[in-house]
Structures are given as C-alpha cells and as structure tokens.
Amino acid sequence: xAHSGRNRAAVGLIAIALGVTACGGSTGPSASTAASVxxxxxxxxxxxxxxxxxxxxxxVKWDSPPSFGNVTINVVGDxxxxxxxxxxxxxxxxxxxxxxxxxxxxFDGVYEKLKTEFVAGTGAFDVVTFYPSYIGDFASNGYLExxxxxxxxxxxxxxxPNQQDVLPVYRELYDKxxxxxxxxxxxGDAHVMVYRNDLFTNPDEQAAYKAKYGTQLKxxxxxxxxxxxxAFFTRKSGEKLAGQTLDHDFxxxxxxxxxxxxxxxxxxxxxxxxxxxxxxxxxxxINTPEAVAALQNFVDSLKSAPxxxxxxxYDELKDALIKGNVAMVVQWTDVPKKGADPSVSSVVGKLAxxxxxxxxxxxxxxxxxxxxxGRVVAVAADSKNKDAAYWVAKxxxxxxxxxxxxxxxxxxxxxxxxxxxxxxxxxxxADKAGAQTYLDGLKVALADGFPEILIPGAAxxxxxxxxxxxxxxxxxxxxxxxxxxxxxxxNKITDNLGRDKQTQLWLSALAGYRSLGLIK
Amino acid sequence: xxxxxxxxxxxxxxKASPIRPxxxxxxxxxxxxxxxxxxxxxxxxxxxxxxxxxxxLTTNAPARFVALGNFATVLFxxxxxxxxxRNTAVLVVVGVGLQVILGTxxxxxxxxxxxxxxxxxxxxxxPVMIAPVVAxxxxxxxxxxxxxxxxxxxGLLTGGLWHGTAWLADPSVAxxxxxxxxxxxxxxxxxxxxxxxxxxxxxxxxxxxxxxxATPRQQATHITLPLIVPVIVIGILVRMMDTFKLFDxxxxxxxxxxxxxxxxxxxxxxxxxxxxxxxGYTAAMAFIxxxxxxxxxxxxxxxxxxxxxxxxx
Numbered sequence: 001x002a003h004s005g006r007n008r009a010a011v012g013l014i015a016i017a018l019g020v021t022a023c024g025g026s027t028g029p030s031a032s033t034a035a036s037v038x039x040x041x042x043x044x045x046x047x048x049x050x051x052x053x054x055x056x057x058x059x060v061k062w063d064s065p066p067s068f069g070n071v072t073i074n075v076v077g078d079x080x081x082x083x084x085x086x087x088x089x090x091x092x093x094x095x096x097x098x099x100x101x102x103x104x105x106x107f108d109g110v111y112e113k114l115k116t117e118f119v120a121g122t123g124a125f126d127v128v129t130f131y132p133s134y135i136g137d138f139a140s141n142g143y144l145e146x147x148x149x150x151x152x153x154x155x156x157x158x159x160x161p162n163q164q165d166v167l168p169v170y171r172e173l174y175d176k177x178x179x180x181x182x183x184x185x186x187x188g189d190a191h192v193m194v195y196r197n198d199l200f201t202n203p204d205e206q207a208a209y210k211a212k213y214g215t216q217l218k219x220x221x222x223x224x225x226x227x228x229x230x231a232f233f234t235r236k237s238g239e240k241l242a243g244q245t246l247d248h249d250f251x252x253x254x255x256x257x258x259x260x261x262x263x264x265x266x267x268x269x270x271x272x273x274x275x276x277x278x279x280x281x282x283x284x285x286i287n288t289p290e291a292v293a294a295l296q297n298f299v300d301s302l303k304s305a306p307x308x309x310x311x312x313x314y315d316e317l318k319d320a321l322i323k324g325n326v327a328m329v330v331q332w333t334d335v336p337k338k339g340a341d342p343s344v345s346s347v348v349g350k351l352a353x354x355x356x357x358x359x360x361x362x363x364x365x366x367x368x369x370x371x372x373x374g375r376v377v378a379v380a381a382d383s384k385n386k387d388a389a390y391w392v393a394k395x396x397x398x399x400x401x402x403x404x405x406x407x408x409x410x411x412x413x414x415x416x417x418x419x420x421x422x423x424x425x426x427x428x429x430a431d432k433a434g435a436q437t438y439l440d441g442l443k444v445a446l447a448d449g450f451p452e453i454l455i456p457g458a459a460x461x462x463x464x465x466x467x468x469x470x471x472x473x474x475x476x477x478x479x480x481x482x483x484x485x486x487x488x489x490x491n492k493i494t495d496n497l498g499r500d501k502q503t504q505l506w507l508s509a510l511a512g513y514r515s516l517g518l519i520k
Numbered sequence: 521x522x523x524x525x526x527x528x529x530x531x532x533x534x535k536a537s538p539i540r541p542x543x544x545x546x547x548x549x550x551x552x553x554x555x556x557x558x559x560x561x562x563x564x565x566x567x568x569x570x571x572x573x574x575x576x577l578t579t580n581a582p583a584r585f586v587a588l589g590n591f592a593t594v595l596f597x598x599x600x601x602x603x604x605x606r607n608t609a610v611l612v613v614v615g616v617g618l619q620v621i622l623g624t625x626x627x628x629x630x631x632x633x634x635x636x637x638x639x640x641x642x643x644x645x646x647p648v649m650i651a652p653v654v655a656x657x658x659x660x661x662x663x664x665x666x667x668x669x670x671x672x673x674x675g676l677l678t679g680g681l682w683h684g685t686a687w688l689a690d691p692s693v694a695x696x697x698x699x700x701x702x703x704x705x706x707x708x709x710x711x712x713x714x715x716x717x718x719x720x721x722x723x724x725x726x727x728x729x730x731x732x733x734a735t736p737r738q739q740a741t742h743i744t745l746p747l748i749v750p751v752i753v754i755g756i757l758v759r760m761m762d763t764f765k766l767f768d769x770x771x772x773x774x775x776x777x778x779x780x781x782x783x784x785x786x787x788x789x790x791x792x793x794x795x796x797x798x799x800g801y802t803a804a805m806a807f808i809x810x811x812x813x814x815x816x817x818x819x820x821x822x823x824x825x826x827x828x829x830x831x832x833x
Contacts, residue, residue, distance in 0.1 A: 108775065112794035119577055119797075141580050248666075257689075259777035308665030308686035310778040325666075457578050460796050467600075467780060474691040474779030496798070497579045 053088035054407040057425055059418065062399040063157040067097030068388040075392065076114065077129030079104035081411050082187065082375060085396045085404045092395060098388050100127075108260050110134075111459045118143040123382040126389035132174035132183070132374050133458040136505065139177035140456055145379040146180045150390040158391070161398040165416045167446065169516050173454060174376050184397035186404070187375035188415025191268055192445040194321060194335050195219050195328035197352035199233065202242040208232075219328070220357045221365055223269050223297045226253065226328075230304030233327040252304035254326045257473050258313045263466040264372035268330055270294035271368035271450035272359040276510070276519060277461070282503040284490040286465065287483035290359075295472050295479035302473060310473060322347055330356055332373070333413040333445060336438050340428045341408040349430060353441030355448055368450040375412070414442060451518045455505040457497045464489045570803035577797035590804035601805065603780050604788040607695060611766055611784065615699045616759045620752060622703070623710020628744075630711065631718045641715065644708045652705065656772025659701040663687035663773070688774055691781045698782050701769050706762070710755050717751030718744065746827075753824040760820075761813055785809060 073093075077083050086093075086100045093100055103125070105113040110130050117124050118138065130138065138144050153159035161184055163171055170185040199205055200217055209217035209232055220226040230252030235241050237249050255265050273290035285291070302309055306320060318335050320326045322345040329335070338344055339351040356369035377393040379386055396404065405412045406425035414420055420443060423435035453461050468482040468489075477485070494502045513519045571590055575583035594601050630640055647655070662670050671684030687697040721744065729739050767786040770776060776783035776791075789809070793802035 115577070115797060116794065137578060257778075259775045306665070308689040310689035310691070311665075311686065311774070312689075460578065463791065463795055467776075470777045471779035474777065474781060476691065476779040476781065496574070496576055498581055501579065 054403045054409065056400075057402050057406075057422075059402050059422060059425070060162075060399050061157060062395075063155065064092065064095050065158045065387075065391055067095075068385065068391075069097045070099070071097065071385045071388045072099045072101055073126045073385060073389050073392050074101050074103065074124060075127040075129070076103045076105060076117075076125040077375070077377075078107040078110050080107070081409060083129075084410050085186075085400060085412075086392075088403070089395065089400050092400070093392060096388070096391060098392060100392060114138070114143075118380070118382075121382055123380070123384065125380050126383040126385055127377055127393050128380055129186070129375055129377050130183075132170075132185075132376050133452045133454055133462065135174065135177050135183060135376065136454055136458065136509075137456040138378070139180075139182045143381055144182040145381045145383065145386055145390075146182060147184070147379065147390060148181050150379075150387070150394075151181065159394065161394045165398075165418050167415055167417065169371075169446065169449060169451075169518065170374070170415045172512060172516055173451060173518075174374055183376035183378040184393055185374070185376050185415045186397050186401065187373075187412040188446075189332050189374040189413055190371045190442070190445045190449050191264070191330050191356050191369035192333050192336075192441055193219065193328060193330050193354040193356050194339065194351055195354060196321075196347065196350055198347075198350040199242055199327050200352075204243055205233075205241075219352070219354045222360055223272075223294070223357045224360075226357050227297065227300055227304070229253075229328070230301060234304045248325070249306075251306050251320070251326045253301060253328050254305045254309055254312060254317055254320045255298065255301055255329075256312055256314065256317050256331075257302065257305070257310045257470070258316075259466060259470045260313060261372055261466065262473065263462060263469050264370040265330065266295055266298050266465070266469045267370040267372075267450060268356050268368070269297050269359075271370065272361070272366040274361060274366065277453050278490075278506055280503075280507065280510075282494050282499060282506055284487040286490065287480070287487040291483050292479045294359075295469065295483060298469070299472055299479060310470075321351075330369070332411070333442050334411045336441070337408045337426065337428055340430070340434070340438075344408075349434075353438060353445075355444055367448045369445055369448045371449045371451060374415075414439070449518060451509075451513050454509050454512075455502065457493055457502065460493045461490055464493070567803045567806060570800050571807055573800040575799040577799060583800070586800065590801050591808070594801070594804050594808060600780065600783070600788060601785070604783050604785040607781070607783060608764060608766070608785045610695060611699055611702065612760050612763045615702050616756060616763055618699075618703045619707045619710045619759055620756055622707045623755070624714050624748075624752065626707070627711045627714035627718060628740075630715055641712065644711055646708075647705045648708045648712075650705065652768035653772055655701060655705050656769040659697075659704075659769070660688070660773055663697055665689065689778060691778045694774055694778060694782050698766075698769055698773060701773065702763065702766060705769075706759060709759065710752075713751055713755035713758075714748055717748035720751075721747050750824050750827050753820055753827070757817060757820045760816060764809065764813055 075083070075086055083102050083104060086102050090100065111134055114125075114128055114130055114134075115137070118141070128138075128144075135144075150159060151161055151163065163175070163181065163184075166175070166185055167188065170188050174185045175181050175183045200219060206217045209215070212232065213228065217229070217232075220229050233241075233250065233252035235246055235250045237246050239246055239250075241250055256262055257265070270291050273288075273294065275285050275288055275290060277284065277286060279285055306312075306325065308316075312320070314332070317329055317331060318338060321329045321331070321335065322339045324346045336351055336353050339347055340349075342348045355367045358365040358367035360366075377397055379389045379393060383389045401416060402419055402422060402425055404410055405414045405419050406422070406427070408428045419425075420439050423429075423432050423439055426435035426438065429435040429438060452458065465486050468477060468486045471477040472479050472482040510519070572585060572587055573583040574586045574590070626644070630637060630644075633640060650658075662668050665671060665684070665686040668684075668687075670687065674682060674684040685693055688694055725743055725747075726739055729743055734742070765786045766784050767790060770782055770784050770787045771790075774782040776787050785805075789802060789805050792798050792805060
C-alpha cells in the first residue's frame, strides 16, 4: 500500500476514534481489558503466575541462529494460554539475543487491534498472531511480510519451518495467500464431538434409552439424534443418572451460544448439507431450506442445555463438560486434553471423542465440522527486525511446536503430521493408548473439516451471521427471518467491498477448498 | 480570563522582553488552543468530512463521495441502529432515573448524619472509583447462573422456591442486568452531587421556615428540593451523556447479546468503526449521536437556566 494512502487511512482512523469520542461514542476496548474477556481456546491468562515450560521432547532437531544482538521482538496475540509458549521458551530466545515482549488483546478484539495498527502503520508489533480467516485481508493489503525467502535461508536447521510436515489444509489455507506463504500455523483448530463415554456405556442408561425410544443408546450420528439423546440425558436434581442420585441439574448437551462464535455451531449443523456460503456469482446460499432447518436444530438444542447457555463461550462450554454438568458437546480439539487433566477435570477417563454429528442426505449420513479460529503467526511488513521476528515465529511454529500442542497448559491443537505421530508426548492421558485414541479422533475430525470464509471481509460476514444466529437463539427472529437477513446483509457487504473483486476472490478460495478436498 | 485581559493586572515585563504586553494573553491561551484544535476541532471536522464518504478500510478501495447517503442509510434502513438506540434509551431513562431517585434519597439520609459522614461518603464512592471493565468482570461473576452469589442468595432468601435466573443469558432480563450494574456503579456519583447541593443550602433558610411553622415535610418539598433541582439537573445531564456512551459493561457482560437485546449505540458504533472499518458510515452514526446529545443537553441546560432565573441557588 502506498504510504500516502496508509497515512490518510491512519488519519481517518484516529479522527474516527477522536471524533466518535467527541460525538459521544466510545473508542472500544483497550488491550488492558484482555484478561477479563472470555476467550475460546484461551482460558488461563498468560499474565497469571509464570507457567513452567513443558518437558522438552527433542523430536524436532533445530539450531539457534547467531545472536541477533539484544533485539526486542514485540509479539501480539489473543490473551491467555496460547501466548504461554513465549514464556516457556524465553531462554531459547535469549540465547539468540532476542527478548520477546508480549501484548495480549481480547479474543474478540484481535482483528480490530491488528487492523488498526496496520492501517496506522505504527510498527508496534513484529510478530502478529491472528485467526487465519483474516489472512486474505492482511496479506492482500500488504500488512504481512512474505516468508518464502526466510524459509529458504541456510542453514535449514535454523530457518526451515518444515512446511511439508504441516497438514495440507492448514498449510494451504491458513498460511498462504495468492501462492505465497505469509504465515505459519501454530494452532490447528477443528471441531469434534466430546461425550461422556461412561454414560453411553452404562447398562441402566442403555436399557432406559431402549425402553423409551426403541433404539440403541449411542453417540449421536445425526443432528436429529443430538436432540433426542440430549433430551434423554437432561435430568433434574434428585433424579438418577447412571445409578447415582444427582445433587444438581444435569443437561444432555450444551452449545457455544454466546455472541462471538456461535455461528460456528450453526455451520457444524448446516455444512453437512453439502452447501457453501456463496455460489459462483457470490449469491449467498445461507438461507436455503437446509440452512433454516440447521438453525432450527440449533435453537431446539437449547431445550436440553443449561439455562444460561446463551452466555456460554469457550470456557463455559468446556467447563460444563469437564465439571460433569453435561453429557456431550461439540468443541475444539483441545478440550479432550483438558478433560484428561485431573487438576481441572472431574471426568478424567470418562470422555471420548467422536465425529461431529451429520445430516442424512439421500440415505447417507454426511459429517462435516466447522474449523473456526485456528491461529497463525506472521511477521509484520513494517517490523524493524524481520529476521529475528521470523525466527521467533518459526521457533514456536515448528521447533517447539510438539511441546506446545501436547501440554494441557495451552489450548493449541495439533496441525503437523509429526504431532499426530507421537502419542507418547500427550502425557495427560492415562496411557499411550488413550492418547492414540485422542489423536485418531483428531484425524477423523480433520477429515470432516469444513472451511471458513477466507476472503477479505470475513470478519464482517462472520459477525453478521453470528448476530442473526444469536437473534434466532434468543427468540428475537425465526430461523428463516434470521438467515434471510444474513443473506441480504451479506449482499450489502459484498457490494460495499466491490462485488467483482469479491467474486474473484471467492472463486479462487473455492478452487483452494476443492484442491484440498474440503468441498466435493 | 477577566484577570488576564486586564492590562492593569498583567505582570511587568522587562525592557528587554521581546513580548509585547498586548500579545501575552494570546500567547498564554495559544497552547491550550493548539491542543484543542488537534484533539477536538480537527477530528470533529475530519469526521464531518468522512460522513459524506464511503470508505471501507477492509479492502482499501478509494473513498467514494456519497453525499448524505450514509445518514439516509443509518436513519431509514438500519434497523440495528434503531434497536441500539432503543436499548440505550432504556438505559438512559430508566437507569439514570433510578440513579437520581436512589442517589437523592441516600444523599438526604447521609446529610442527616453528623458523625462519620466523610467515612460513609468515602465508602459509598468505591463503586465510582472502580474501572468499568473491572466492574463488568465482577458482575459477570455475580450474575453467574450456577455459581454466582446472586442466585445463591435468591435461593436462600426464598427458601429454595426460586433459584434466580440466567441474568445474562435470558433475553428478557439481560438488559435489566446491564442496567442494574450501571446503577450500582453510578448511584454514588448522584449521591455526591446531591449531597454537595444539600450542604450548600444556608442553614438560615431552614431556621426561618421552622420559625414560620413549616413542618419537616414542607421544608423538604418547598425548600430543600427546589434548591437542589439545578444541581440534580447537572447530575442528570452528566450521567445521561455518560450512559449514552455505555460500552465497557456491555462488552464485558454480554457483547451485545443474547441476540441484539443489549447492544447499545456505543457498542454498535464500535463494531462499525473497528470491526467493519466503515469509516464514513461510522462517522455518520457518530454525528447523529452528537445531534441527539446536543438536543438533550440544550433542553436540560435551558431548564436549569430557567430555574436559576427563578432565584434558586
């Protein structure tokens, strides 16, 4: 982007901030609000007492670069546990003459914080952590440094992030834009179903279910099953569950129903219908009868969920399961690790992982699961220390990545073939077999993965979808009205951003999805 | 200012001073004027310019001139804007109304206290001194459906008949929950304002009324309240303008949800400006809010002027 354009935009942003204040508005959250904002896969605060680094595994062979000579690398990311690697490996950075200074921003505020800094050209950050749905926006606007030349530097043990080891879906969709690598994956998010295996295998519960519905009790295969099984397990305090008298209400299922990412739980239900966000002419496909039925299913599921489920974000949903209050959830793939950790979980050894329920299409059940969030690290184009910044990014994305994804201290999920091949690293599970079962579940979940909208404007498209899904969940709108409104609003966004350009970008994204087998 | 402009009171400048006395007032005011120009007037004018542009930073496409199109869209097509205005109006009218009633009542009580008043006022002011974002976090814990103290107390007080509700998740009560958090935080401010007004009333007026046989009730309704009305009006105005900008608690507690039941105009403006990066549209929204606040302020200040002209304090 030309400097003059950036300067004008920066003046515009500052003027908006001051002007809105002068006009009686507000300038939004500051980074200081970070620690108190609920953050999907980022529960614990990194500003909490220093966490000890996980045991080093030495699976990846890497070398430290020659000292950069006491440079400070400013890192930014969503607050909480996923910034802990910078704390874990500070000695590695020190050895390379690097001090990292980490800035935490609210989980919901990553896009606005980074975009504002990029537009204003402040150069405040060297290494930026963000959700890959923003890569189209950030890379196409020239905010990120292309990494291909850094990756090719020698010696390879210092500079090569071994991208061939990264699962293709993450390498191609998360890390690249227009054929160039702009980012390195550090968190491979996908949804899985996590359920209380002890309840599903309990003979009393199996008999009761058979008596009530005439079929075998098993983890839900379809979203219709989800409602039925959810209703079955919903019990009042004083009733019996698996032979035990409950001292609190128990619920069949729970959802991420708080505004922010509730749209992904709708996408879980809708994507298995085989439809996509837009057609080839960028006409929204979000209000089809299948989509409306999917949203209706989401609305109906709240009947078997805790009464405050509309305030459930990542933490609340995870806690509902691992504190023993619900029978099943669809969640990010880090939750089984938390559930296996006795220091936070009361259902250790009782959880199992399964495919996200699907939809019966022509007699065949199709399973798809959303892949919301995920995290990548990139080097800001206006960084003053790009080599050092790249090495910091590469160090967390590759050298120490197995340690980072296999500890329950972070919410980072596997994204490399090598990470799926080392069950012994996941020591929170009772044994290697338990870890292998978890990793096998992840492989299945990844095979079912359904991509996010990865073109510029993704934050706007997602926010509008999320708002109206939330309105449907709150009873403000019917599913049909909600999704019709989303379609109309998406058209407005597309027109605002330039329909021709957006259509081109969407077609390019579609080609990428197809080549990776994410859509058929 | 009068002192500054009076030549008689200007400090004597030495013969060698290059500053001529008649420029001194201007020079003294200049720094403040420059700061004002930089952080208020320029942004305001620039924002006014933005209102007639469509400028989407998401794609960095060049800004387009759309005349009054942004205003027309906000006012006639954007139902979300009106929903946010409605939610804000509820918080302003009901919330500030409760703060005035509770604040005035508590100030009258505190005013009667002779010993330990300073300590009581200091303790009452604690909520005001807490950062709104911290207050929001605190209320998130208080309102927690399953482990929050509020529902626990409700269960205890009703003998288990009612265990409270999902304060932040139930669409019918979420806005009330936000409102109560705001009332808790800012009622002490009204107490402080009204108490200051009460203490400014000369004791002799009450003594004269007592001599004339006025009952305590008559003194309250015919002397005390009329005399503190101008102070209350200022308090209401400050709180109304502040509540119009309510953001932190909403961001912390509900992020505008469930649905859009707690989305305030400040929160919606933030989303348009810093999530959608629609600069022109956000500027138009901000100017409409400025117009609303200005009209409300004019009404209140006019009322206050009239009451002062009638001889109040």
